[in-house]
Amino acid sequence: MDLKGRDFLKLLDYTPEEIEYLVDLAATLKAKKKAGELVDVLKGKNVALIFEKTSTRTRCSFEVAAHDLGMGTTYLEPASSQIGKKESIADTARVLSGMFEGIEYRGFGQEIVEELAKQASVPVWNGLTNEFHPTQMLADLLTIKEVFGRTKGIKVVYMGDARYNMANSWMVTCAKMGMHITLCSNKKYFPDPELVKTCEEIAAQTGGSVTLTEDVMEGTKNQDVVYTDVWVSMGEPDSAWVERIDDLTPYKVTKAVMDNAGKDAVFMHCLPAYHDLKTQIGKEKGEQFGFEDLEVTDEVFESAQSVVFQEAENRMHTIKAVMAATMGAEF
Secondary structure: OOOOOOOEOOHHHOOHHHHHHHHHHHHHHHHHHHOOOOOOOOOOOEEEEEEOOOOHHHHHHHHHHHHHOOOEEEEEOHHHOOEOOOEOHHHHHHHHHOOOOEEEEEOOOHHHHHHHHHHOOOOEEEEEOOOOOHHHHHHHHHHHHHHHOOOOOOEEEEEOOOOOHHHHHHHHHHHHHOOEEEEEOOHHHOOOHHHHHHHHHHHHHHOOEEEEEOOHHHHHOOOOEEEEOOOOOOOOOHHHHHHHHHHHHHHOEOHHHHHHHOOOOEEEEOOOOOOOOOOHHHHHHHHHHOOOOOOEOHHHHOOOOEOHHHHHHHHHHHHHHHHHHHOOOOO
16 A cells, blocks of 8 residues: 555544554564564655654654664754744745655644645654544554454443543544444533544444443443543643542543453553552642542553553554655565
8 A cells, every 4th residue: 555655644534444554564563573673664764753742652652663764863842943933834844844754743733733744745744733643543553453353343432531632533543443432521521523423424434433421331331442541731720630630530440440341341541641649740739639540540550451551562663654654665
């Protein structure tokens, strides 16, 4: 399948067959890495990594994947980039296109990465925006395929705040791939109705489904995958912590939730997770607001049903597949 020159901005832009191809390519590249087989087929090429929001997994995944493919990387953090400040997004895209063979963007609005792609003459990859997180979805699909042997027909329940990039991306992914997504949350945290409608229309063609519910036991019953994400982002005020803890605590992933999903269900999380108080922020906020965990209990996070670290590793393999495919690598 020829994806050379394509941007990777959101999975709505890709067909189910193209998504499946990227997941399978990632599996092949993972097997090659485990076998110690070099895949440095993009020697001499370089990529720019723009990070307006920091990340452990995304940065490491792009840098290691690029290195494995033989490429150099330049990391641009907010302090070292003028994007949107002294230089427009359009100008930044054109400048970087003359120096690099690919551009990654991780930051804020989807419109920023879309504008970068419109103006750039090289592939642009979305490392995360407020609306979508497509590289995480490929990693999650690879993990699910490794665990269950398939993606078609898999049932996923997403617990917690369903308004932003992870829940949006799960709806799109399940709709595209003929999977079944249940968004289980307080109705205040349901996703954009227009995106729900779009995903329902896609799912009607693929055999998937989209369900929204406030009922935890109904929403988690007999699910294959129980998924959650943090409730509060960095920099949000104390009022957000108070509101989310009050509204979303009933949607915490607990042993009771996993038992209701079933013994063969797995727990997934895009990380980092507030499953204990062993981080600076976790300890500080835990003492301030009186909690020992937030979106998931430590019991579930550390259980045999948890595949979060397999999932985290798969970020690198799937990002490698995206870069290789869109840059026309041949193996």
